[in-house]
Amino acid sequence: MKGHELSETAIAGTLAEAGDVWAPHRSLLGWVASVDHKQIGIMYMVAALAFFGLGGIEALLLRIQLAVPHNNFLTPETFNELFTMHGTTMIFLVAMPLLTGFTVYMVPLMIGARDMAFPRLNAMSFWLQVFGGVMLYFSFFARGAPNAGWFSYAPLSESAYSFGSAQDYWILSLLVMGIGTVAGAINVIATVATLRAPGMTMRRLPLFVWMTFVNSFLMLMALPILNAALVMLLIDRTLHAHFFTPATGGSAILWQHYFWGFGHPEVYIVILPAFGIISEVIPVFSRKPIFGYEFVAASTVAIAFLSFAVWAHHMFAVGLSDTFNLFFAFASMSIAVPTGVKIFNWTATLYGGRLRFTTAMMFALAFLVMFTVGGLSGVSFAVVPIDWQLTDTYYLVAHLHYVFFGGTVLASFAGIYYWFPKLTGRMLSERLGRWHFWLTFVGLNLTFFVQHLLGMMGMPRRVFTYPDLPYWGALNMLSTVGAFVLLAAVLVFAWNLVFSLKHGEAAGDNPWEAWTLEWATSSPPPVDNFTRVPPVRGRRPLWDLAHPELADELRSRAA
Amino acid sequence: MLSRGKLAMALFIVSEANFFALLIIAYAYYHALDSSGANGAGALDVVTTLRYSLCLFASSATLWVAERNLRRQEYRGLIYWLLATIALGAIFLYGQGREYARLFSSGITISRNLFGTTFFTLTGFHGLHVFLGLSALATLFWYAVRGRLRQHQTEAVEAVGLYWHFVDAVWVVIFGVVYLGSLL
Numbered sequence: 001m002k003g004h005e006l007s008e009t010a011i012a013g014t015l016a017e018a019g020d021v022w023a024p025h026r027s028l029l030g031w032v033a034s035v036d037h038k039q040i041g042i043m044y045m046v047a048a049l050a051f052f053g054l055g056g057i058e059a060l061l062l063r064i065q066l067a068v069p070h071n072n073f074l075t076p077e078t079f080n081e082l083f084t085m086h087g088t089t090m091i092f093l094v095a096m097p098l099l100t101g102f103t104v105y106m107v108p109l110m111i112g113a114r115d116m117a118f119p120r121l122n123a124m125s126f127w128l129q130v131f132g133g134v135m136l137y138f139s140f141f142a143r144g145a146p147n148a149g150w151f152s153y154a155p156l157s158e159s160a161y162s163f164g165s166a167q168d169y170w171i172l173s174l175l176v177m178g179i180g181t182v183a184g185a186i187n188v189i190a191t192v193a194t195l196r197a198p199g200m201t202m203r204r205l206p207l208f209v210w211m212t213f214v215n216s217f218l219m220l221m222a223l224p225i226l227n228a229a230l231v232m233l234l235i236d237r238t239l240h241a242h243f244f245t246p247a248t249g250g251s252a253i254l255w256q257h258y259f260w261g262f263g264h265p266e267v268y269i270v271i272l273p274a275f276g277i278i279s280e281v282i283p284v285f286s287r288k289p290i291f292g293y294e295f296v297a298a299s300t301v302a303i304a305f306l307s308f309a310v311w312a313h314h315m316f317a318v319g320l321s322d323t324f325n326l327f328f329a330f331a332s333m334s335i336a337v338p339t340g341v342k343i344f345n346w347t348a349t350l351y352g353g354r355l356r357f358t359t360a361m362m363f364a365l366a367f368l369v370m371f372t373v374g375g376l377s378g379v380s381f382a383v384v385p386i387d388w389q390l391t392d393t394y395y396l397v398a399h400l401h402y403v404f405f406g407g408t409v410l411a412s413f414a415g416i417y418y419w420f421p422k423l424t425g426r427m428l429s430e431r432l433g434r435w436h437f438w439l440t441f442v443g444l445n446l447t448f449f450v451q452h453l454l455g456m457m458g459m460p461r462r463v464f465t466y467p468d469l470p471y472w473g474a475l476n477m478l479s480t481v482g483a484f485v486l487l488a489a490v491l492v493f494a495w496n497l498v499f500s501l502k503h504g505e506a507a508g509d510n511p512w513e514a515w516t517l518e519w520a521t522s523s524p525p526p527v528d529n530f531t532r533v534p535p536v537r538g539r540r541p542l543w544d545l546a547h548p549e550l551a552d553e554l555r556s557r558a559a
Numbered sequence: 560m561l562s563r564g565k566l567a568m569a570l571f572i573v574s575e576a577n578f579f580a581l582l583i584i585a586y587a588y589y590h591a592l593d594s595s596g597a598n599g600a601g602a603l604d605v606v607t608t609l610r611y612s613l614c615l616f617a618s619s620a621t622l623w624v625a626e627r628n629l630r631r632q633e634y635r636g637l638i639y640w641l642l643a644t645i646a647l648g649a650i651f652l653y654g655q656g657r658e659y660a661r662l663f664s665s666g667i668t669i670s671r672n673l674f675g676t677t678f679f680t681l682t683g684f685h686g687l688h689v690f691l692g693l694s695a696l697a698t699l700f701w702y703a704v705r706g707r708l709r710q711h712q713t714e715a716v717e718a719v720g721l722y723w724h725f726v727d728a729v730w731v732v733i734f735g736v737v738y739l740g741s742l743l
Binding site for chain 2: 117118182185186187189190193194220221223224225227228229231232235236239240241242243248249250251254258
C-alpha cells in the first residue's frame with residue numbers, strides 16, 4: 001500500500017516535471033521556435049493586426065489626398081504605390097493571416113485534438129507568411145513600392161512599364177505567402193480528417209471547423225492558380241519571355257483570366273471563415289442551436305464549387321463574347337443563392353432566441369446587415385450592363401469594402417471579442433467594446449456608403465485627384481471624415497486589447513456559456529489542450545454535459 | 560482511411576495538378592492561336608524524346624516493385640529497385656538536358672518566341688519536379704542502404720511513390736500535348 005502511494009507520488013512528480021518541459025516558453029525564443037498551434041495562431045493574428053495598422057495608415061493617406069478636389073498632398077506616383085500596397089496588404093497580409101490565425105488556434109481545440117496534424121509545417125506556413133509580408137514592405141526601401149494595383153494587370157506589370165524591382169518584390173512576396181498558404185490548407189484538412197476526438201463525426205463538427213475545412217480546399221485549388229500566374233509573370237520580367245506581352249504575341253487577357261481564376265475564389269477564401277465565426281457567435285448569444293446546420297454546411301460546399309465558375313464577372317468590360325458574359329452573369333447570380341441561404345439561417349437562429357447583446361454579438365449582427373448590403377451591390381455587378389456602367393468606379397470600391405470591411409473585418413472583430421477570453425484568460429472591456437462598435441459602425445457607413453453615390457456620378461477608382469464637380473468634393477470629404485472615425489475606432493480597439501490583456505476581468509473557462517469543445521478547457525488552454533476531452537455525443541458537447549436530461553441527442557431521437 | 564502523410568501528399572498533388580494545368584493551358588492557348596511565333600513543331604525530336612520518356616514511365620513500375628519488396632521484407636530487392644528507379648529518372652533528366660542543349664544551339668530559347676516561352680516553362684517546371692522526386696528517392700535509398708527503412712515504415716515510401724507517379728502522369732499529358740501535338 002505504502003509502496004503504491006509512493007510510486008503514485010513519483011509518477012505525479014515526473015508528470016509535473018514533464019509538464020514543465022512542455023510548458024509554453026513565453027520568452028522571445030519560445031515564440032519564434034514554437035510549433036504549438038496556439039502560439040502560432042496568436043502570432044498569425046498579431047502579425048495580421050500589425051499589418052492592419054499599416055494598411056490602415058495607407059488608406060488614411062489616400063483619403064487625405066482625396067478629401068478635396070485638386071489636392072496635391074500626395075504625388076500621383078505615391079498615390080499609385082499606396083493603393084497598390086493598401087489592397088495587397090489588406091487581402092494577403094491582413095484578411096488571410098487573421099482568419100488563418102483563428103483557424104490554427106481554434107480548429108484543434110474545437111475538434112478535441114492536441115495540435116495540428118503537422119505542427120512544424122504549421123510553423124513553416126506562418127514564417128513564410130511573415131517573411132513574405134516583410135519582403136513586400138522592403139520594396140519601399142528598394143527604390144519604391146509596387147504600383148500596378150493589387151491585381152497587377154499585364155502589360156502594366158511587365159518590365160516595359162514597371163521597371164525596377166518593385167513589381168518583382170510583389171511577385172516573390174505573394175509567391176512565398178502562397179506556398180505557405182497551400183501548406184497551411186493541407187495541414188488543416190489533414191487535421192480535421194484524422195485528429196477528431198472520438199464521437200466528433202463530420203455531422204457534429206462545429207460550423208467554424210466546417211467553414212475552414214471547406215475553405216482549405218478552396219485555398220488548395222485557388223492558390224496554385226495565382227502561383228502559376230506569378231511564376232509566368234516573373235519569367236516574363238526576368239527572362240524576357242512573352243506570356244503576357246501583347247507586343248510580342250502574348251496575351252494580356254490571359255493574365256486577367258488567371259488572376260481572377262484565383263481572385264474570385266480568393267474573395268470566398270477571406271469570407272468563409274468569417275461565416276464560420278458568425279455561425280459560432282450568433283447561436284451562443286441567441287441561446288439556440290444554429291437553425292439548419294446542414295444547410296449552412298452544404299451551402300458552403302456549393303459556394304466553394306461555384307466560386308470557380310464566376311471569375312470572368314471581373315472582366316465584363318474586356319469585350320469577351322456575349323455568350324461568355326451571359327454564362328458568367330448567370331453563374332455569379334446563382335452564387336448569391338447559397339450565400340442568401342446562410343443569411344436566412346442566421347436570421348432564423350436569432351428568431352425567438354434569448355438575445356444577449358454583447359460586443360461580439362453586436363459585431364455579428366452588424367455583419368449580417370453590412371454584408372447583405374455588400375452582397376446586394378455585388379449582385380448588381382452580375383448584371384452585365386450595370387457592370388459596364390459602374391465597373392472601375394467608386395461604386396465598386398464601395399461594394400468591395402462593404403464585403404471585406406462589413407463582412408470579413410466585422411466578423412473578425414466579433415471573433416476577437418468572442419475568443420479573446422479563451423486566448424488570454426481575460427475579458428475584453430465591454431464598455432470600450434461599445435465605443436469600438438459604434439465608432440466602427442458609423443465610420444464604416446460614412447466612409448463607404450457615399451462612395452456608391454460617387455461611383456454612380458462617374459468618379460473612377462484609382463485617380464489621384466478629381467475636378468471640382470457638383471457634390472464630388474462634399475461626398476469625398478464625408479468619406480474622409482468617416483475614415484478618421486474608423487481610425488478612432490481602431491485606436492479604441494487597440495487600447496482595449498492592450499488594457500484588457502493586463503487588467504481585464506478574469507474570464508474563467510467558459511464565460512459565455514458556450515457549447516463547443518474549446519470552452520471545455522482552461523483559459524488560456526494548457527500546452528496539450530485537454531487533460532480529458534469531454535464525451536462528444538452531439539453538436540453541443542458542453543450543453544449535453546451541463547444538461548444531460550435535455551441533451552441534443554435525446555431531443556433529436558424524440559423528434 | 561488514408562494515413563496522415565499520404566493524405567497530405569495527395570492534397571499536395573491536387574495543388575500541383577492545378578499548377579501544371581495552368582502551364583499546360585498557357586501552352587495550348589498560344590498554340591491554338593495563329594502561328595505568329597508560337598510554333599515549334601519542326602524543332603522537337605519526338606522519337607528521341609519518346610525513348611527517354613519510356614525510361615520515366617518504366618521508373619514508375621520499378622518503384623512499385625520496390626514498394627512490394629519493402630512490404631515483403633525483402634530489403635535487398637528494395638535497394639536494387641530503388642536504385643533502378645533513380646537511374647531511370649536520371650536518364651530522363653539527361654535526355655531533357657540534351658534536348659535543351661540542341662534547342663539552344665539552334666537559337667530557340669525562352670525569350671525567342673511564344674513557343675520557347677511556353678515550352679521551356681512547362682517542361683522546365685516538370686524537370687524541376689523530377690529532380691525533387693529524385694532527391695526524395697535518393698533520401699529513401701540512403702535510409703534503405705543503412706538498413707533504416709523497415710516494413711512498418713512504408714508510409715514515407717508510399718508518399719514519395721504517390722508523388723513520383725504523379726510526376727510521371729504529368730509527363731504523359733505533356734508528351735501528348737507538346738510532342739504528339741507537334742505532329743498534327
